[in-house]
Amino acid sequence: MFEVTQATEVYSTIEIAKGDVAAGEQAADFVVERTFRVGLQEQLYIEPQxxxxxxxxxxxxxxxxxxxxxxxxxxxxxxxxxxxxxxxxxxxxxxxxxxxxxxxxxxxxxxxxxxxxxxxxxxxxxxxxxxxxxxxxxxxxxxTTKRHPGVISHRTAVKKDGTLLSQDIYIVLDGGAYCTLTPVVLSRAAIHAAGAYSCPNVRIRARAVATNTPPNGAFRGFGAPQSLFAAELMVEHVAERLGMSSVDLRRKWMLRVGDTTATGQNLTESVSAELVLDAALRAVAPNRLTAQPPIRHGRGLSLVFHGSGFTGSGERKLSGTVAVAGLANGTFQILTASTEIGQGTKTIFCQLAADALGVGLDKVVLAPQDTSLVPDSGPTVASRTAMIVGRLIQEAATELRDRAKREPLPLRVEKTYVQPDSIHWDEATYRGDAYPVYAWACTIADVDVDMTTGEVRVTDVVTAVDCGKALHPVMAEGQIEGGSLQAVGWATIEEIKMKDGGYQNDRLATYLIPTALDAPRIRTILVENPYSRGPFGAKGIGELPMDGPAPAIIAAIHDATGVWLDEVPATPEKVLAACTSR
Amino acid sequence: MHFTLNGRAVSFEGAGSRRLLDVLREDLRQTGTKEGCGEGECGACSVLIDGEVVNSCLVAAGQVEGCDVTTVEGLATNGGLSPLQRAFIERGAAQCGICTPGMLLAAHVLLQRTRRPNAAAVREALAGNLCRCTGYTKIIEAVLSCAT
Amino acid sequence: MRDVTYLRPRTLSEAVQLYRTTPGCRPLAGGTDLMVMLHARTLRPEPRGGAVLDLWSLAELKGVRRLGDILEVGAAEPYTGIIGSAEVQQHLPALAAAARTIGAAQIQNRGTLGGNLANASPAGDTLPVLLAYDVVVVTDRRSIPIDRFFTGYRKTALESDELITAVRFPIGRQVAFRKVGTRAAQAISKVVLAVSLTPARVAIGSVAEVPLRAHRAEAALEGGDVAGAIAAVADDIRPIDDVRSTAAYRRAVTQNVLRGLLDAFARG
Missing domain, CATH: 3.30.365.10 (Aldehyde oxidase/xanthine dehydrogenase, molybdopterin binding domain)
Known part of the structure; x- marks a missing residue:
């Protein structure tokens, strides 16, 4: 069994229900239906396992x-x-x-x-x-495991004026032959599937199935890029049907403070859809209109949100622990199992601790990530490290500073995550506060399409991001830039062809990622809308940039060519075939 | 067989058909040079042979007999980082760091030959060095900041 | 690779001698193909690991030389040397353009025409250019016209102990080149074309088991029938679906790119 839509072995299912979709559709002037496909993607860390x-x-x-x-x-x-x-x-x-x-x-x-x-x-x-x-x-x-491919179908009901009445969404993700973190990936995919929009009637049905292919697993974004790809392109299709600008439609639909998400989560703070949309639109020059044949220019936009930290009760179950120790020689040590993998953990943890302790950065070091030395702070995943673990370090360091006024060094303070009483989540019904808070991004992508070869060159990516507070702006930009290019690769050239259930693109000469010559100019605008329980207001940022570029690029290809692809990667083969058959 | 590594005469035993990469890392313990693919695609194993950037996974060690080989360990002089290395740190051009040694060497060659490269020239010079973390943006900025 | 004997001749004649007398010996230049195959063990020379014959530093195989109305490029001259040669830039711009699309700096510093020819990949980036220029492949014993060089999938007219020493290009021909790959650098082509109008040459890579001369298209071009050439080229090629592209795409793009190159010629 290689075809995800025909697979019958099911790893897990999720159903999210809000309001009454049938009633929404009955009141509608239009119901727009569309199916989207997303492909496998390899993480391609440059250092192998x-x-x-x-x-x-x-x-x-x-x-x-x-x-x-x-x-x-x-x-x-x-x-x-x-x-x-x-x-x-x-x-x-x-x-x-x-x-x-x-x-x-x-x-x-x-x-x-x-x-x-x-x-x-x-x-x-x-x-x-x-x-x-x-x-x-x-x-x-x-x-090794890849990003889950899948098929996502939407039915969206609207009034003539664009009022959103209902979203009916069906997600199938391909887990491959063995179950990895697939059910958790499916969960994040389902929760993000309605997009950054407020809709009274939502039904999201999601299932992860088994196929006779290598297992798929965790990859930056963790299901959300897949479902947000579909959600964002759905906005485009509905806007086209209504004859409206998709930016105006987003403005009409987008989540604001006081709105509720598909899981019924009431958004009370740090809701920034409008902020990032405005910031991104302000940052770009008017679109170029002309190009020299056979090249055509196009521009596309996307608006996404990404839940920071573990889903639902994850953080409560995990109870991540950190410690900060003051040593007899006057230096301080942070003890955490959160790892540095290039995203800046070592730097921001030391910044947070030094600031709370009121000492110079040179006085704080991170203990080795050695399980015989450091407590279990939970895994380094889910855009949780800065927000959840960083906050614990900040609290531990603050307490250590107070105690050090009264007690002699050495001292050690441990902090364990306690779920705030205000966060409610019901695992059985998938109702409640799916995430403590969300980060937001608006991406605008410019592309050149060669109409004779179908080659898509992404020339510019501009992203406005609200991550609450950029603890280290250079590193925060680095996360956005790197994640954006990873998403550009997923959207355009990163393709895995299958043969008898195995990958044909199993060498670096055949699995291609963007080089410096392929990478667009990437510009990041940091918009800061603080979160009350994050360190200095910080929310997660690691995964967010993986969500927005792919739908923006597909919209840009449509802008350039008049053709909707509804799938990634938009390889030259697919682009050319679509343009030719039009 | 003998060659010069970062200004020092070195020698190694064994078949000249072995990969220069393996001789550097295993025999000479210069582990700054990284292996990312072993097929000349990623550039993590980039070194300089007589000033030209090459993938050391594709060079038979016997081929450097009598040559000057420079690895990332040779970029810092008198214990101090080169301006290019400092620029990488200051501008966030290294995230996980695995591509950084090769990236530095490719950029070093460019800056030796072109005093004021533009962004397009930097992109072309670094096109053989894959990075998955940075989107290349800050790497390009760091190299441009070293134009003299 | 520890079991592969490494042979380093000092002169070409020594290399020729060693190649004849060493069983299982493989010529090695910049290593961009051979080292990959040896390391991955997709190539296992016999007997006992076999041997590599290092041609990289042989002065006789290096350089770009003007011989009257011929430009001769040494078989082991790296692409970087070709790109940087003023003679190549002036007389063989399509060769320089093709060389610039190969890999990136690291590969261009090591890859050679001799290696591209001997490896005889249907996707070899320079090979359509060599076909369009009607080059002559010079070996240790004879000259082989390029249109008789490729005999089958990764097979050449070379004898088992024959070494390529140089490639001779006629000067004065206008050749246009375009490679379509998956990305801007470090890509193996999906389709690669080199085209000349006088004489009519349409040479294409990645569309058959060998780098191909499109004879039907050339015949149409000879008669000044541009539209006919674009139609005919579809019958010249035998593309397949593979990991890099599809037969349908290669067919369409061959025609589109040929049209683009011919239009550019027409515009001058």
């Missing part, structure tokens, strides 16, 4: 005791720790996981490193020697 396993643990002074130590390229030390304990029947102390400097992750090193670690550990135990297991690129591409 790898781990070194030692058939012992060291307990100081070079003393070796029973256990297993794994040093690896990974995002979530405690995920690997849990996997090792289970696979090798080890105790908490016997399993030691240490993060090595990690050459990129993007979700690809969230769960997969557990497999690499177990394999290396088994070999090390058998051999009685350390074992180094590093995937070459071909192995990595052929075996």
């Amino acid at each position: 790898g781990a070194i396993a030692y058939p012992y643990r060291e307990t100081g002074n070079g003393k070796r005791e029973t256990g297993v130590t794994v040093v690896g390229s990974l995002q979530c030390p405690y995920y690997v720790h849990r996997a090792l304990k289970r696979a090798l029947a080890l105790t908490d102390e016997q399993a030691v996981v240490i993060q090595a400097e990690t050459g990129g992750g993007f979700g690809g090193k969230e769960e997969y490193p557990s497999i690499v670690a177990i394999h290396a550990a088994l070999l090390a135990c058998k051999a009685g020697w350390p074992v180094r297991l590093i995937y070459d690129r071909h192995e990595d591409l052929a075996a």
Whole structure:
């Protein structure tokens, strides 16, 4: 079974219901229907998967005791720790996981490193020697999890004046042959499926199915890019049907303070759809109208939101813990399992702690991400690190500063996440506060399309972003720029063709990502609308930039060519075929 | 076999058909040079041979006999980072860092040959070095900031 | 790769001798194809790992030389040298243009015409240009006209112990070039074309098991029938669906790009 729409094995299903969709459709002047497809995508961290396993643990002074130590390229030390304990029947102390400097992750090193670690550990135990297991690129591409492909259908009911009456959405994601984090990915996909819009009647049905293909898993955005791609293009189709500008339609529909989302979450603060839309529109010059044949220019826009932190009760169940220690020599140590994978964890954690402690940045260091040293702060995923873990560090450091006024160093303060009473979530009905808060982005993409070859060149991407507070503006921009290009790749050239259930594009010569010559000029406008429970108002930012560019690019291709593709990647093959058959 | 690595004479044993990348990392323990693909696509293993940027995964080690090889370890002089390295840090041009050594070497060659490259020239010079974190924006800015 | 013997001749004649006497020996220039295959073990030379014959530093195989109305490019001259050659820029701009589309700086510093020819990939970026220029492939023992060089999928007219030493280009021909790949650098072509009007040459890569001369299109062009050439080229090519593109796309784009190149000629 290779075709997601025909698969009958189901991993999980979700149904979200708000109001009465049938009533909405009955009152409608138009009901617009459309189906969208999204493709596989490889994270393509430049450092492949790898781990070194030692058939012992060291307990100081070079003393070796029973256990297993794994040093690896990974995002979530405690995920690997849990996997090792289970696979090798080890105790908490016997399993030691240490993060090595990690050459990129993007979700690809969230769960997969557990497999690499177990394999290396088994070999090390058998051999009685350390074992180094590093995937070459071909192995990595052929075996590791990809972004879930899927098919998403929308029925949207509107009045002639554009009033949104109902959204009926059906999502099928392809989980592949084994269940990874697929149900959690499906959850985020479903919750974001209605887009950044307020609608009285919503039904979202989502299911993840099994196919005889390699398993799909975590990847920056975690289901939201897939469902937001469909939601954003649906705005375009409805606007076209109404003969309205899609920007005006977004303005009419978009979520504002006091509105409720599809899960019934009442948005009370830091709601920035309008802010980012206005900021992005202000930032771009009027669209170029003429181009030299056979090139045509086009421009497209998208408006998205992305839930910060774990879905629903995730953070409460996780109860992430951090510690800040004041050492006798007057320096401070942050103890957390949140990892640096290029996104700036080390820098912003030290900034937050130094600021709260009232000391210079040079006095604060991050303890090694070693499970024998640091508490479980939860995984480095879900745009939660700055907002959730950063806030805990801020609280711990603040308390340490107060205590240090009265007590002598060394001191250690631990903080564990406590879900605020105001957050309510019902896992059974999928009603309530799906996320503590949302980050917002509006992306405007400009493209050149070669009408003789179907080649799409994304020339400019401008994104206005509200992440609450950019704790380190250069790094925040870096997240937006990198995520935007990853999304440009997904939207245009990153294609995986299947053969007998395996990937044909399993080498770097065949799985292509954008080079410096392909990358558009990327401009970021940081709009800050603080969140009351984030550190200095910060919300999540890591995944948000993956959501907006793909629909903006498809809209831009339509603007250039008059053709709707409704799928990514918009390869030259598809663009040319669509333009020719028109 | 003998060659010069970052100004020092070095030698290695074994078949000249081995990859220069492996000789650098395993025999000579210069691990700044990274392996991202082993097929000349990503540029993470970029080094300079007699001042030209190449993928060290595609060079047979025997081919550098008598040559000057520069790796990222050779960019810092007298223990201090080069202006280009400092610009990468200050402008956020390195995120996860795995592409950075190769990126620095490719940019170094450009700046040696073209004192004031424009953005298009920087993009072309770096087109053989894949980065998945930055979108290249801050890398290009960092290189442009070093134009003299 | 530790079991592959590395041979480094000092002169061309020594190389020729070694190549004849070493079983399982593979010529090595910049390594951009061969090193990948050896490392991935998609190529396992026999016996016992075989040997590589390093031609990279042989002075006889380097450089760009003017020989009357011929420009001769050494088989192991890297693309960077070709791109930078004033003679190439002046007389063979299509060759420089093709070389600039190959990989990026790292590959251009190592890749060679000799390697592109010997590897004989149907997608080789320079090969349509060589066909459009009617180059002569010079070996250690003879000269082979390019239109007789490619004999099948990755097969050439070279004998098992024959080394390419140079490629000879006639000067004075106007050739236009375009490569369509997936991205702007570091891409293997979906379609690659080189076209000349006088004489009529339409050479195309990635549309058949070999780099191809489109003889029907050329015949139409010879008669000044541009529309006929564009129609006829569809019958000249034998594209397939593969990991990089589809037969339908390659067919359409071959025609569209040919039209574009011929229009550009017409505009001068």
